[in-house]
Amino acid sequence: MPAADPTHTVHPTPVTHTGAHGSLPGGEGRKVFFVSFGCQMNVLDAELVLGDLDRNGYGRTDKMKDADVVLINTCSIREHAEDKVWSLLGRARQVKETRPKMKIGVMGCMAQRVKDEIVHRAPHVDLVLGTSSFRSAVQDLDDLFDGGGRIVRTSNRPDPVFLPDADRNVTVRPDAYRAFVTIMRGCNHSCTYCIVPHTRGKEVSRPLPEILDEVKRLVDDGAREVTFLGQNINTYGQDLHPKRKHTGEICTLLEHAAEVEGLDRIRFLTSNPFDMTEDMMRRFGAVEKVMPWLHIPAQSGSDEVLRRMQRTYTVAQYHEVVGWARTHIPGVEITSDFIVGFSGETDEDFEGTKRLVEDIGFLQTYVFKYSVRPKTLSARRLPDDVPEDVKKRRNVELLGVQDALATKRNQGLIGETVRILVEGISKSDDTRISGRDRCNRIVHAPGDASMSGRMADVQIAEAGAHSFIGDLVRVEGDGERWPDA
Ligand code: 5AD
Ligand code: SF4
Numbered sequence: 001m002p003a004a005d006p007t008h009t010v011h012p013t014p015v016t017h018t019g020a021h022g023s024l025p026g027g028e029g030r031k032v033f034f035v036s037f038g039c040q041m042n043v044l045d046a047e048l049v050l051g052d053l054d055r056n057g058y059g060r061t062d063k064m065k066d067a068d069v070v071l072i073n074t075c076s077i078r079e080h081a082e083d084k085v086w087s088l089l090g091r092a093r094q095v096k097e098t099r100p101k102m103k104i105g106v107m108g109c110m111a112q113r114v115k116d117e118i119v120h121r122a123p124h125v126d127l128v129l130g131t132s133s134f135r136s137a138v139q140d141l142d143d144l145f146d147g148g149g150r151i152v153r154t155s156n157r158p159d160p161v162f163l164p165d166a167d168r169n170v171t172v173r174p175d176a177y178r179a180f181v182t183i184m185r186g187c188n189h190s191c192t193y194c195i196v197p198h199t200r201g202k203e204v205s206r207p208l209p210e211i212l213d214e215v216k217r218l219v220d221d222g223a224r225e226v227t228f229l230g231q232n233i234n235t236y237g238q239d240l241h242p243k244r245k246h247t248g249e250i251c252t253l254l255e256h257a258a259e260v261e262g263l264d265r266i267r268f269l270t271s272n273p274f275d276m277t278e279d280m281m282r283r284f285g286a287v288e289k290v291m292p293w294l295h296i297p298a299q300s301g302s303d304e305v306l307r308r309m310q311r312t313y314t315v316a317q318y319h320e321v322v323g324w325a326r327t328h329i330p331g332v333e334i335t336s337d338f339i340v341g342f343s344g345e346t347d348e349d350f351e352g353t354k355r356l357v358e359d360i361g362f363l364q365t366y367v368f369k370y371s372v373r374p375k376t377l378s379a380r381r382l383p384d385d386v387p388e389d390v391k392k393r394r395n396v397e398l399l400g401v402q403d404a405l406a407t408k409r410n411q412g413l414i415g416e417t418v419r420i421l422v423e424g425i426s427k428s429d430d431t432r433i434s435g436r437d438r439c440n441r442i443v444h445a446p447g448d449a450s451m452s453g454r455m456a457d458v459q460i461a462e463a464g465a466h467s468f469i470g471d472l473v474r475v476e477g478d479g480e481r482w483p484d485a
Contacts, residue, residue: 029057030145033067037084038075040269041229042108044180045134046073049107051169052138064095069103069141071127073134074110076195078371082110086121093124103127103144107134109199115154130154131185131200135162156201158185165206170217177421177453179223183211183253184230184237189274191299192310192377193339193370196231205230205237208253215260224453225265225421226257233268234275251283258289264455264484265421266290267440272297273313278324285328289484292329293363293440296321297337301356302349305342308382315356322360333363333439340398341370341391343382350394354401361409363439364466365402367395403465410441410463417459417473418443419484424452432469438484442467451475455482 032053036046049071050060061067070092075081085106096102105127106118112130119128126144129137133153139162140151158164165182173179184205187197215226228250230236237249250268257266266287271294284290296318300306303314313321325332338353357365369391372384420435420443427434433447435456444467445458458470476482 029059030068030141031059031061031066032069032071033061033064034071034073035088036073036108037081038073038077038109040180040227041182041185041231042073042075044182044229045108045131045164047173047180048164048168049073049134049137051172052135054172055169056138056142058138058141064091065099067095067099067102069105070095071105071107071137074106074108076109076113076199076373078368079373080371082114085110089118089122089125093122096124101145103141105129105137105141107137109195112154112156112199113195115152119150119152126150128152128154130156132156132164133159133162135159135164135166158204165210165214168214168217170214170221175423176222177423178225178227179218180227180229181211181214181218182206182230183228183233183250183268184235184239187231188235189232189272189312190310190377192308192382193342193373195373195376198373198375200231203232203235203239205240205249207240208237208249208256211253212256212260215257215263219260219262222453224263225267226263228253228257228266228268230268231270232272232275233270234272234280248277248280248283251280254284254287254290258287264289265438267293269295270297271295273318273321274311276321276324278328281324281328284325285330285332291438291440292332293335293438294325294329294332295335295337296325298356298360299337299339300342300345300349301353302345303352305345305349305352308343308378309339310377315352318356319359331439333441334360335364335366335440336360336362337366337368338398339368339370340394341386343370343378343385345370345386345394350398354398357398357401358405361405362402363406363409363441365398367398367402369395406465407463410465410468413441413460413468414463415460417457418468418470419482420445420456420458421484422447422451422454422456422475425449434467443470444468445470445472447472447475455484 074085092104103126107129111128115128127140186201186203188203233250241247266289298318372379418437420437422433422435426432426444432444433451434444443458454476456475457473459473460468460470462469
Protein backbone atom coordinates (compact mmCIF):
# COMPACT_ATOMS: atom_id res chain seq x y z
CA MET A 1 0.00 0.00 0.00
CA PRO A 2 1.53 3.31 -0.99
CA ALA A 3 1.81 6.09 1.52
CA ALA A 4 -1.52 7.82 2.16
CA ASP A 5 -2.42 9.59 -1.01
CA PRO A 6 -4.66 12.59 -0.55
CA THR A 7 -6.41 12.08 -3.85
CA HIS A 8 -7.09 8.43 -3.21
CA THR A 9 -10.77 7.61 -2.94
CA VAL A 10 -10.37 5.66 0.27
CA HIS A 11 -7.47 5.79 2.62
CA PRO A 12 -8.04 4.06 5.89
CA THR A 13 -5.66 6.26 7.86
CA PRO A 14 -7.35 8.73 10.18
CA VAL A 15 -7.00 12.40 9.39
CA THR A 16 -6.87 14.77 12.34
CA HIS A 17 -8.23 17.92 10.81
CA THR A 18 -6.56 21.25 10.98
CA GLY A 19 -8.26 24.60 10.61
CA ALA A 20 -7.95 27.49 8.24
CA HIS A 21 -5.19 26.49 5.86
CA GLY A 22 -3.53 23.99 8.09
CA SER A 23 -3.40 25.78 11.42
CA LEU A 24 -5.13 24.51 14.54
CA PRO A 25 -7.51 27.30 15.50
CA GLY A 26 -7.26 28.37 19.09
CA GLY A 27 -10.91 29.53 19.37
CA GLU A 28 -11.86 30.61 22.85
CA GLY A 29 -14.87 28.33 23.01
CA ARG A 30 -15.20 24.63 23.67
CA LYS A 31 -12.42 22.48 22.26
CA VAL A 32 -13.19 19.80 19.69
CA PHE A 33 -11.07 16.71 19.07
CA PHE A 34 -11.97 15.70 15.54
CA VAL A 35 -10.89 12.59 13.66
CA SER A 36 -11.98 11.57 10.17
CA PHE A 37 -11.67 8.18 8.49
CA GLY A 38 -12.42 7.19 4.92
CA CYS A 39 -12.65 8.65 1.48
CA GLN A 40 -12.15 12.15 0.13
CA MET A 41 -15.83 12.87 0.46
CA ASN A 42 -15.49 12.18 4.15
CA VAL A 43 -12.51 14.51 4.36
CA LEU A 44 -14.66 17.20 2.81
CA ASP A 45 -17.66 16.46 5.05
CA ALA A 46 -15.29 16.93 7.98
CA GLU A 47 -14.28 20.32 6.60
CA LEU A 48 -17.91 21.35 6.27
CA VAL A 49 -18.59 20.57 9.93
CA LEU A 50 -15.31 22.08 11.11
CA GLY A 51 -16.16 25.23 9.18
CA ASP A 52 -19.47 25.46 11.05
CA LEU A 53 -17.75 24.83 14.39
CA ASP A 54 -15.20 27.53 13.60
CA ARG A 55 -17.90 30.05 12.75
CA ASN A 56 -19.61 29.33 16.02
CA GLY A 57 -16.62 29.84 18.25
CA TYR A 58 -15.62 26.25 18.87
CA GLY A 59 -11.87 25.72 19.10
CA ARG A 60 -9.87 22.62 18.29
CA THR A 61 -7.48 20.36 20.15
CA ASP A 62 -5.34 17.49 18.97
CA LYS A 63 -5.44 15.83 22.40
CA MET A 64 -8.53 13.88 23.36
CA LYS A 65 -7.82 14.38 27.05
CA ASP A 66 -8.27 18.16 26.67
CA ALA A 67 -11.44 17.96 24.59
CA ASP A 68 -14.93 19.16 25.40
CA VAL A 69 -16.20 17.42 22.28
CA VAL A 70 -14.93 14.28 20.55
CA LEU A 71 -16.33 14.02 17.05
CA ILE A 72 -15.52 11.05 14.82
CA ASN A 73 -16.31 11.04 11.12
CA THR A 74 -16.60 7.40 10.15
CA CYS A 75 -16.26 5.04 7.18
CA SER A 76 -17.93 1.69 6.54
CA ILE A 77 -16.27 0.61 3.33
CA ARG A 78 -14.37 -2.27 4.96
CA GLU A 79 -14.68 -3.91 8.35
CA HIS A 80 -11.24 -2.67 9.33
CA ALA A 81 -12.33 0.97 9.01
CA GLU A 82 -15.19 0.33 11.44
CA ASP A 83 -12.97 -1.56 13.90
CA LYS A 84 -10.80 1.52 14.26
CA VAL A 85 -13.80 3.62 15.22
CA TRP A 86 -14.94 1.15 17.88
CA SER A 87 -11.51 1.25 19.42
CA LEU A 88 -11.44 5.07 19.36
CA LEU A 89 -14.87 5.11 21.00
CA GLY A 90 -13.45 2.88 23.73
CA ARG A 91 -10.72 5.44 24.38
CA ALA A 92 -13.26 8.25 24.38
CA ARG A 93 -15.33 6.41 26.99
CA GLN A 94 -12.30 6.29 29.30
CA VAL A 95 -11.62 10.00 28.84
CA LYS A 96 -15.28 10.80 29.46
CA GLU A 97 -15.05 9.07 32.84
CA THR A 98 -12.70 11.85 33.92
CA ARG A 99 -14.49 14.59 31.95
CA PRO A 100 -18.19 13.82 32.44
CA LYS A 101 -19.36 16.96 30.63
CA MET A 102 -17.55 15.92 27.47
CA LYS A 103 -19.82 15.19 24.48
CA ILE A 104 -19.06 12.39 22.04
CA GLY A 105 -20.40 12.42 18.49
CA VAL A 106 -20.25 9.92 15.64
CA MET A 107 -21.02 11.07 12.10
CA GLY A 108 -20.75 9.67 8.59
CA CYS A 109 -21.23 6.26 7.00
CA MET A 110 -20.97 4.15 10.13
CA ALA A 111 -23.38 6.41 11.98
CA GLN A 112 -25.76 5.80 9.09
CA ARG A 113 -25.18 2.06 8.87
CA VAL A 114 -25.06 0.94 12.51
CA LYS A 115 -26.83 3.64 14.46
CA ASP A 116 -28.67 1.10 16.64
CA GLU A 117 -25.48 -0.74 17.45
CA ILE A 118 -23.77 2.53 18.37
CA VAL A 119 -26.65 3.52 20.61
CA HIS A 120 -26.60 0.14 22.40
CA ARG A 121 -22.92 -0.70 22.43
CA ALA A 122 -21.72 2.82 23.19
CA PRO A 123 -24.16 4.50 25.56
CA HIS A 124 -21.57 7.22 26.16
CA VAL A 125 -22.16 8.53 22.61
CA ASP A 126 -24.34 11.67 22.72
CA LEU A 127 -24.72 12.45 19.04
CA VAL A 128 -25.20 10.20 16.00
CA LEU A 129 -25.35 12.01 12.64
CA GLY A 130 -25.79 10.12 9.37
CA THR A 131 -24.48 11.00 5.93
CA SER A 132 -27.27 13.45 5.10
CA SER A 133 -27.73 15.21 8.41
CA PHE A 134 -24.26 16.03 9.75
CA ARG A 135 -24.56 19.78 9.18
CA SER A 136 -26.76 20.00 12.27
CA ALA A 137 -23.69 19.23 14.40
CA VAL A 138 -23.30 22.74 15.83
CA GLN A 139 -26.92 23.16 16.77
CA ASP A 140 -27.05 19.67 18.24
CA LEU A 141 -23.90 20.20 20.29
CA ASP A 142 -25.30 23.46 21.60
CA ASP A 143 -28.48 21.63 22.61
CA LEU A 144 -26.49 18.89 24.31
CA PHE A 145 -24.46 21.41 26.28
CA ASP A 146 -27.73 23.08 27.27
CA GLY A 147 -28.67 19.84 28.97
CA GLY A 148 -30.53 18.05 26.18
CA GLY A 149 -30.44 14.27 25.79
CA ARG A 150 -28.84 12.12 23.11
CA ILE A 151 -29.59 13.10 19.49
CA VAL A 152 -29.76 10.61 16.62
CA ARG A 153 -30.36 11.84 13.06
CA THR A 154 -30.00 9.29 10.33
CA SER A 155 -32.62 9.92 7.69
CA ASN A 156 -30.96 9.06 4.40
CA ARG A 157 -32.66 11.86 2.52
CA PRO A 158 -30.92 15.23 2.59
CA ASP A 159 -32.18 17.12 5.61
CA PRO A 160 -34.19 20.09 4.25
CA VAL A 161 -32.99 22.34 7.08
CA PHE A 162 -29.38 21.18 7.31
CA LEU A 163 -28.52 20.59 3.64
CA PRO A 164 -25.16 18.78 3.52
CA ASP A 165 -23.47 21.23 1.15
CA ALA A 166 -25.16 24.55 1.87
CA ASP A 167 -23.28 27.71 2.78
CA ARG A 168 -19.81 26.25 3.16
CA ASN A 169 -17.26 28.11 5.24
CA VAL A 170 -14.58 28.05 2.54
CA THR A 171 -11.80 29.25 4.81
CA VAL A 172 -11.59 25.99 6.72
CA ARG A 173 -9.57 23.52 4.69
CA PRO A 174 -6.24 21.86 5.24
CA ASP A 175 -4.61 23.19 2.12
CA ALA A 176 -4.62 26.80 1.02
CA TYR A 177 -4.12 26.19 -2.70
CA ARG A 178 -6.21 23.09 -3.28
CA ALA A 179 -9.81 22.41 -2.43
CA PHE A 180 -12.39 19.68 -2.79
CA VAL A 181 -15.95 20.37 -3.90
CA THR A 182 -18.81 17.88 -3.66
CA ILE A 183 -20.82 17.86 -6.88
CA MET A 184 -23.07 14.91 -6.07
CA ARG A 185 -23.71 12.46 -3.30
CA GLY A 186 -24.82 8.84 -3.35
CA CYS A 187 -24.75 6.13 -5.99
CA ASN A 188 -27.42 4.51 -8.17
CA HIS A 189 -25.41 1.39 -8.99
CA SER A 190 -25.57 -1.88 -7.12
CA CYS A 191 -22.10 -3.36 -7.16
CA THR A 192 -22.68 -6.42 -5.01
CA TYR A 193 -19.81 -5.83 -2.54
CA CYS A 194 -20.47 -2.15 -1.90
CA ILE A 195 -21.95 -0.54 1.18
CA VAL A 196 -22.06 2.97 -0.29
CA PRO A 197 -25.59 2.81 -1.74
CA HIS A 198 -26.72 1.79 1.77
CA THR A 199 -24.80 4.48 3.62
CA ARG A 200 -25.06 7.33 1.16
CA GLY A 201 -28.29 6.57 -0.65
CA LYS A 202 -29.32 7.46 -4.19
CA GLU A 203 -27.58 10.01 -6.38
CA VAL A 204 -28.36 13.62 -5.61
CA SER A 205 -26.56 16.23 -7.73
CA ARG A 206 -25.93 19.79 -6.67
CA PRO A 207 -27.17 22.42 -9.12
CA LEU A 208 -24.43 23.73 -11.37
CA PRO A 209 -24.71 27.42 -10.34
CA GLU A 210 -24.33 26.47 -6.69
CA ILE A 211 -21.15 24.51 -7.43
CA LEU A 212 -19.72 27.34 -9.52
CA ASP A 213 -20.44 29.80 -6.76
CA GLU A 214 -18.55 27.62 -4.28
CA VAL A 215 -15.63 27.33 -6.70
CA LYS A 216 -15.49 31.12 -7.04
CA ARG A 217 -15.52 31.56 -3.29
CA LEU A 218 -12.72 29.02 -2.92
CA VAL A 219 -10.66 30.75 -5.59
CA ASP A 220 -11.21 34.10 -3.86
CA ASP A 221 -9.84 32.41 -0.75
CA GLY A 222 -6.67 31.34 -2.59
CA ALA A 223 -7.48 27.97 -4.14
CA ARG A 224 -5.78 27.38 -7.50
CA GLU A 225 -6.89 23.79 -7.91
CA VAL A 226 -10.26 22.16 -7.25
CA THR A 227 -11.17 18.50 -7.25
CA PHE A 228 -14.82 17.72 -7.86
CA LEU A 229 -16.08 14.76 -5.85
CA GLY A 230 -18.84 12.27 -6.47
CA GLN A 231 -19.18 8.50 -6.16
CA ASN A 232 -19.85 8.29 -9.89
CA ILE A 233 -19.24 11.67 -11.53
CA ASN A 234 -20.15 10.35 -14.99
CA THR A 235 -23.83 10.69 -14.16
CA TYR A 236 -23.57 14.11 -12.56
CA GLY A 237 -26.78 16.02 -13.21
CA GLN A 238 -28.86 13.12 -14.51
CA ASP A 239 -31.18 13.36 -11.52
CA LEU A 240 -31.60 17.06 -12.27
CA HIS A 241 -32.57 16.29 -15.88
CA PRO A 242 -34.14 12.82 -15.61
CA LYS A 243 -35.47 12.74 -19.16
CA ARG A 244 -32.04 13.00 -20.82
CA LYS A 245 -29.64 10.10 -20.51
CA HIS A 246 -25.89 10.60 -20.88
CA THR A 247 -26.30 14.31 -20.71
CA GLY A 248 -22.58 14.75 -20.18
CA GLU A 249 -23.52 17.38 -17.65
CA ILE A 250 -20.20 16.75 -15.89
CA CYS A 251 -18.48 18.11 -19.02
CA THR A 252 -20.69 21.21 -18.97
CA LEU A 253 -19.72 21.72 -15.35
CA LEU A 254 -16.01 21.38 -16.13
CA GLU A 255 -16.31 23.78 -19.08
CA HIS A 256 -17.99 26.41 -16.89
CA ALA A 257 -15.58 25.91 -14.00
CA ALA A 258 -12.67 26.40 -16.41
CA GLU A 259 -13.95 29.93 -17.02
CA VAL A 260 -13.44 30.89 -13.39
CA GLU A 261 -10.59 33.35 -13.41
CA GLY A 262 -7.79 32.48 -11.02
CA LEU A 263 -8.52 28.76 -11.11
CA ASP A 264 -5.64 26.87 -12.73
CA ARG A 265 -6.38 23.21 -12.32
CA ILE A 266 -9.50 21.05 -12.23
CA ARG A 267 -9.59 17.39 -11.26
CA PHE A 268 -12.47 15.04 -10.50
CA LEU A 269 -13.16 11.69 -8.83
CA THR A 270 -14.48 9.02 -9.43
CA SER A 271 -14.87 8.12 -13.11
CA ASN A 272 -16.34 4.64 -13.31
CA PRO A 273 -16.05 2.58 -16.48
CA PHE A 274 -19.84 2.45 -16.71
CA ASP A 275 -21.84 5.50 -17.78
CA MET A 276 -18.75 6.80 -19.62
CA THR A 277 -18.87 7.76 -23.31
CA GLU A 278 -16.24 8.57 -25.87
CA ASP A 279 -17.77 11.99 -26.31
CA MET A 280 -17.30 12.74 -22.62
CA MET A 281 -13.60 11.87 -22.93
CA ARG A 282 -13.36 14.15 -25.96
CA ARG A 283 -14.83 17.01 -23.96
CA PHE A 284 -12.53 16.35 -20.95
CA GLY A 285 -9.56 16.48 -23.29
CA ALA A 286 -10.70 19.75 -24.85
CA VAL A 287 -10.53 21.77 -21.64
CA GLU A 288 -6.99 22.91 -20.90
CA LYS A 289 -7.61 23.36 -17.18
CA VAL A 290 -8.89 19.80 -16.81
CA MET A 291 -5.88 17.77 -15.72
CA PRO A 292 -4.93 14.63 -17.66
CA TRP A 293 -5.61 12.20 -14.85
CA LEU A 294 -8.54 9.84 -14.35
CA HIS A 295 -9.27 7.51 -11.47
CA ILE A 296 -11.14 4.60 -13.09
CA PRO A 297 -11.67 1.69 -10.68
CA ALA A 298 -11.48 -1.63 -12.53
CA GLN A 299 -11.95 -3.89 -9.44
CA SER A 300 -11.04 -7.07 -11.33
CA GLY A 301 -9.53 -8.33 -14.56
CA SER A 302 -11.87 -11.32 -14.81
CA ASP A 303 -15.20 -11.11 -16.63
CA GLU A 304 -16.63 -13.78 -14.34
CA VAL A 305 -15.72 -11.83 -11.20
CA LEU A 306 -16.93 -8.55 -12.72
CA ARG A 307 -20.24 -10.25 -13.45
CA ARG A 308 -20.57 -11.44 -9.86
CA MET A 309 -19.69 -7.94 -8.70
CA GLN A 310 -22.41 -6.55 -11.01
CA ARG A 311 -19.95 -4.09 -12.45
CA THR A 312 -21.84 -4.16 -15.79
CA TYR A 313 -18.69 -4.00 -17.98
CA THR A 314 -16.25 -6.57 -19.26
CA VAL A 315 -12.47 -6.43 -19.31
CA ALA A 316 -12.66 -5.62 -23.02
CA GLN A 317 -15.00 -2.70 -22.30
CA TYR A 318 -12.64 -1.44 -19.62
CA HIS A 319 -9.86 -1.43 -22.23
CA GLU A 320 -12.16 0.46 -24.58
CA VAL A 321 -12.81 3.19 -22.00
CA VAL A 322 -9.08 3.59 -21.30
CA GLY A 323 -8.51 3.67 -25.05
CA TRP A 324 -10.94 6.60 -25.41
CA ALA A 325 -9.13 8.41 -22.60
CA ARG A 326 -5.75 7.89 -24.24
CA THR A 327 -7.03 8.97 -27.63
CA HIS A 328 -8.68 12.17 -26.48
CA ILE A 329 -6.73 13.32 -23.42
CA PRO A 330 -3.09 13.84 -24.37
CA GLY A 331 -0.66 12.34 -21.84
CA VAL A 332 -3.44 11.09 -19.56
CA GLU A 333 -2.50 8.91 -16.58
CA ILE A 334 -4.94 6.41 -15.13
CA THR A 335 -5.19 5.19 -11.55
CA SER A 336 -7.42 2.38 -10.37
CA ASP A 337 -8.85 0.32 -7.51
CA PHE A 338 -8.89 -3.47 -7.31
CA ILE A 339 -10.53 -5.89 -4.92
CA VAL A 340 -8.74 -9.23 -4.48
CA GLY A 341 -10.29 -12.35 -3.01
CA PHE A 342 -13.85 -11.55 -4.02
CA SER A 343 -16.29 -14.45 -3.79
CA GLY A 344 -15.28 -17.29 -6.09
CA GLU A 345 -12.09 -15.63 -7.35
CA THR A 346 -9.89 -18.42 -8.73
CA ASP A 347 -6.16 -18.35 -9.46
CA GLU A 348 -7.09 -17.96 -13.11
CA ASP A 349 -9.35 -14.97 -12.35
CA PHE A 350 -6.52 -13.41 -10.39
CA GLU A 351 -4.11 -13.99 -13.29
CA GLY A 352 -6.58 -11.97 -15.38
CA THR A 353 -6.34 -9.11 -12.89
CA LYS A 354 -2.54 -9.16 -13.01
CA ARG A 355 -2.72 -9.16 -16.79
CA LEU A 356 -5.02 -6.14 -16.79
CA VAL A 357 -2.62 -4.23 -14.52
CA GLU A 358 0.26 -5.11 -16.84
CA ASP A 359 -1.66 -4.31 -20.02
CA ILE A 360 -2.98 -0.91 -18.94
CA GLY A 361 0.07 0.48 -17.16
CA PHE A 362 -1.54 2.42 -14.32
CA LEU A 363 0.15 5.32 -12.60
CA GLN A 364 -1.06 3.88 -9.31
CA THR A 365 -3.41 1.15 -8.15
CA TYR A 366 -5.06 0.68 -4.79
CA VAL A 367 -5.65 -2.92 -3.83
CA PHE A 368 -8.13 -4.06 -1.20
CA LYS A 369 -8.89 -7.47 0.22
CA TYR A 370 -12.57 -8.28 -0.14
CA SER A 371 -14.37 -7.48 3.10
CA VAL A 372 -17.97 -8.68 3.48
CA ARG A 373 -20.29 -5.81 4.31
CA PRO A 374 -23.52 -6.80 6.00
CA LYS A 375 -26.72 -6.48 3.94
CA THR A 376 -24.89 -5.96 0.64
CA LEU A 377 -25.94 -8.22 -2.23
CA SER A 378 -22.75 -10.26 -2.04
CA ALA A 379 -23.11 -10.73 1.72
CA ARG A 380 -26.57 -12.13 1.15
CA ARG A 381 -25.95 -14.21 -1.94
CA LEU A 382 -22.29 -15.11 -2.33
CA PRO A 383 -19.93 -17.00 -0.02
CA ASP A 384 -16.79 -15.29 1.30
CA ASP A 385 -14.85 -18.33 0.18
CA VAL A 386 -11.33 -17.09 -0.55
CA PRO A 387 -9.21 -17.80 2.53
CA GLU A 388 -7.67 -14.78 4.26
CA ASP A 389 -4.09 -15.92 3.54
CA VAL A 390 -4.90 -16.19 -0.17
CA LYS A 391 -6.43 -12.68 -0.13
CA LYS A 392 -3.31 -11.39 1.56
CA ARG A 393 -0.99 -13.14 -0.89
CA ARG A 394 -2.92 -11.81 -3.91
CA ASN A 395 -2.90 -8.34 -2.43
CA VAL A 396 0.89 -8.35 -2.02
CA GLU A 397 1.41 -9.97 -5.42
CA LEU A 398 -0.76 -7.45 -7.28
CA LEU A 399 0.94 -4.51 -5.61
CA GLY A 400 4.27 -6.11 -6.56
CA VAL A 401 3.23 -6.28 -10.22
CA GLN A 402 2.02 -2.68 -10.12
CA ASP A 403 5.12 -1.36 -8.36
CA ALA A 404 7.58 -3.09 -10.68
CA LEU A 405 5.72 -1.85 -13.73
CA ALA A 406 5.20 1.66 -12.39
CA THR A 407 8.88 2.00 -11.49
CA LYS A 408 9.82 1.03 -15.03
CA ARG A 409 7.27 3.37 -16.63
CA ASN A 410 8.16 6.20 -14.27
CA GLN A 411 11.83 5.92 -15.07
CA GLY A 412 10.95 6.84 -18.62
CA LEU A 413 10.26 10.32 -17.26
CA ILE A 414 13.83 10.91 -16.05
CA GLY A 415 15.26 13.99 -17.74
CA GLU A 416 11.83 15.44 -18.55
CA THR A 417 10.62 18.67 -16.98
CA VAL A 418 7.18 18.72 -15.37
CA ARG A 419 5.16 21.60 -13.93
CA ILE A 420 3.96 21.15 -10.37
CA LEU A 421 1.77 23.18 -8.07
CA VAL A 422 3.85 23.30 -4.89
CA GLU A 423 1.86 22.04 -1.92
CA GLY A 424 4.48 22.72 0.75
CA ILE A 425 7.39 21.12 2.52
CA SER A 426 7.77 17.41 1.90
CA LYS A 427 6.60 15.29 4.83
CA SER A 428 9.62 13.02 4.62
CA ASP A 429 12.39 15.61 4.08
CA ASP A 430 12.17 19.22 5.21
CA THR A 431 14.78 20.40 2.71
CA ARG A 432 12.37 19.53 -0.07
CA ILE A 433 9.06 20.76 -1.38
CA SER A 434 6.46 18.49 -2.86
CA GLY A 435 3.67 18.96 -5.32
CA ARG A 436 1.80 17.25 -8.10
CA ASP A 437 2.22 17.56 -11.81
CA ARG A 438 -0.70 17.76 -14.21
CA CYS A 439 -1.07 13.97 -14.25
CA ASN A 440 -1.17 13.84 -10.45
CA ARG A 441 2.34 12.46 -10.10
CA ILE A 442 3.92 13.29 -6.73
CA VAL A 443 7.15 15.19 -7.27
CA HIS A 444 9.75 16.31 -4.70
CA ALA A 445 12.48 18.88 -5.27
CA PRO A 446 14.82 21.03 -3.18
CA GLY A 447 13.00 24.11 -1.89
CA ASP A 448 11.43 25.92 1.01
CA ALA A 449 8.05 26.90 2.40
CA SER A 450 8.00 30.25 0.56
CA MET A 451 7.35 28.29 -2.64
CA SER A 452 4.01 26.90 -1.42
CA GLY A 453 1.16 27.65 -3.76
CA ARG A 454 3.43 28.55 -6.67
CA MET A 455 3.91 26.71 -9.91
CA ALA A 456 7.38 25.24 -10.35
CA ASP A 457 9.18 23.44 -13.14
CA VAL A 458 11.09 20.39 -11.99
CA GLN A 459 13.43 18.25 -14.04
CA ILE A 460 12.95 14.64 -12.99
CA ALA A 461 16.14 12.96 -11.75
CA GLU A 462 14.90 9.90 -9.88
CA ALA A 463 11.73 7.84 -10.21
CA GLY A 464 10.22 5.26 -7.89
CA ALA A 465 6.93 3.38 -7.96
CA HIS A 466 4.97 6.12 -6.19
CA SER A 467 6.89 9.38 -6.51
CA PHE A 468 9.61 11.32 -8.23
CA ILE A 469 12.57 13.46 -7.14
CA GLY A 470 13.86 16.23 -9.34
CA ASP A 471 15.89 19.41 -9.68
CA LEU A 472 14.17 22.73 -9.49
CA VAL A 473 14.41 24.52 -12.83
CA ARG A 474 12.41 27.64 -11.95
CA VAL A 475 9.65 28.82 -9.65
CA GLU A 476 6.83 31.26 -10.28
CA GLY A 477 7.86 34.63 -8.87
CA ASP A 478 5.93 37.11 -6.74
CA GLY A 479 2.99 38.49 -8.71
CA GLU A 480 3.64 36.11 -11.59
CA ARG A 481 0.94 33.81 -12.88
CA TRP A 482 2.19 31.09 -15.17
CA PRO A 483 -0.22 29.33 -17.42
CA ASP A 484 -0.36 25.69 -16.39
CA ALA A 485 0.67 23.87 -19.54
N1 5AD B 1 -14.24 -4.89 0.29
C1 5AD B 1 -13.04 -4.46 -0.15
N2 5AD B 1 -12.87 -3.34 -0.86
C2 5AD B 1 -13.95 -2.62 -1.15
N3 5AD B 1 -14.09 -1.49 -1.85
C3 5AD B 1 -15.40 -1.16 -1.84
N4 5AD B 1 -16.12 -2.06 -1.14
C4 5AD B 1 -15.24 -2.99 -0.72
C5 5AD B 1 -15.37 -4.18 0.03
N5 5AD B 1 -16.54 -4.61 0.48
C6 5AD B 1 -13.00 -0.81 -2.54
C7 5AD B 1 -13.25 -0.72 -4.05
C8 5AD B 1 -13.62 0.72 -4.23
C9 5AD B 1 -12.81 1.37 -3.17
C10 5AD B 1 -13.30 2.71 -2.81
O1 5AD B 1 -12.90 0.50 -2.07
O2 5AD B 1 -12.07 -1.01 -4.72
O3 5AD B 1 -13.32 1.23 -5.52
FE1 SF4 C 1 -16.62 7.17 1.80
FE2 SF4 C 1 -17.71 4.86 1.20
FE3 SF4 C 1 -16.27 5.06 3.39
FE4 SF4 C 1 -18.63 6.18 3.20
S1 SF4 C 1 -18.22 3.99 3.12
S2 SF4 C 1 -16.75 7.12 3.99
S3 SF4 C 1 -18.70 6.81 1.05
S4 SF4 C 1 -15.55 5.28 1.33
